[in-house]
Amino acid sequence: MKLRKVTAAAAAALVLSLTATACGGDDNDSDSADTGSGGGDKIKVGIKYDQPGLGLKEPDGSFSGFDVDVATYVAGELGYEPDQIEFIETKSADRENALARGDVDFIAATYSITDERKEKVDFAGPYLLAHQDLLVKSDSDITEATDLNGKKLCSVTGSTSAQNVKNDFAPKAQLKQVSTYSECVAALQSGAVDALTTDDSILAGFAAQEQYKGQFKLAGLKLSNENYGIGVKKGDTETVNKINDALEKMVSEKAWEKAVTDNFGPADYKNEPAPKIGNIVQ
Incomplete structure (x- = not known):
């Protein structure tokens, strides 16, 4: 939370107001997300804008795709309504920097979990095993x-x-x-x-x-294993744990399977079952 400087006369009132607003944040001072507690003004999510079926910005400005559906579900579990989600284009080469700078709160953008990337960011998931x-x-x-x-x-x-x-x-x-x-x-x-x-x-x-x-x-070949994870700023274990809980709930409620069918069904995509959290297929 960001606090304004106050005069001595306002100090007592400020202390009282902190009790009431500690969880929700100060609406006037910040519109960034507090993913640890949820319910902030906005949550910023990194996605791709140019991948149909995964992350696509439509001509009318809306967004579609499996990653978008997963991110929307996760944000909901963190306390954000769809109109509180700000989708930000995050190109592959800039994903680690975007998290480090705080440009986004998490990234769902065909982001394969690798040992090299885990040195720079933390991952929730995986939420999809691709090949x-x-x-x-x-x-x-x-x-x-x-x-x-x-x-x-x-x-x-x-x-x-x-x-x-x-x-x-x-x-x-x-x-x-x-x-x-x-x-x-x-x-x-x-x-x-x-x-x-x-x-x-x-x-x-x-x-x-x-x-x-x-x-x-x-062709139905499996030339490699790509474990898609949700990237989070390095060290933010609390958010990783909350996202993992959301992903598990998405699977148990069959919302994950619905998202796969909605986005890939017309291509007769032979998807793998939903992966177990933390299970990285080499």
Whole structure:
């Protein structure tokens, strides 16, 4: 809580007012969240803005996706109504810094839990186990990563996914790197490339979009394990514990399964069961 400077004459009144407002915070002085106690004016949540099915900013300014649904549920358990949530775009390269600076209170943005990241932030979860996979046209005969030899494989610049496929499975694959996954999907649709690779959850999100229904399929490969967690500022154990409780409740109330079906169902996404809190699949 932030307190104003007061005169001596107002000191007694201030002491009395502190008793009444200690939990809720001072509405005039701060609109940032107190995730330890909940119920503040706003809670700031980092998400992706450009991943259909996971975190997407719609043309009307609203937000949709599995990560958005999870974040909304968690914020509710922390004491915030949907209109008290401020979704902030948090790009992959800036996630740790955003938490350290206090730009966001937590991050739900396809944020894989790794040992390297755990040195900088704390994680609740995991709340989804994803895998690296391939997205191909619905009539494609590509069923294994080795089938990509001599084929054109798309991914985004800076991603290691496509290079991993070339190094480990298909050394003769022709890599095409572009700025966004949307460009890869467009290239796949036009036939300019034969496959797109990244996390299966991201691929399913694109395939589930209305304009792509029936055009694509996931190969169903499990080329890696990606344990999605909710990032919290390093050392904030109280918030981590509260988010973990919220995630467990979301699963037990079947809200987690509903969010999976709503966001990935049209792509026939073969999702893993909800992971156990703290169970990191290597």
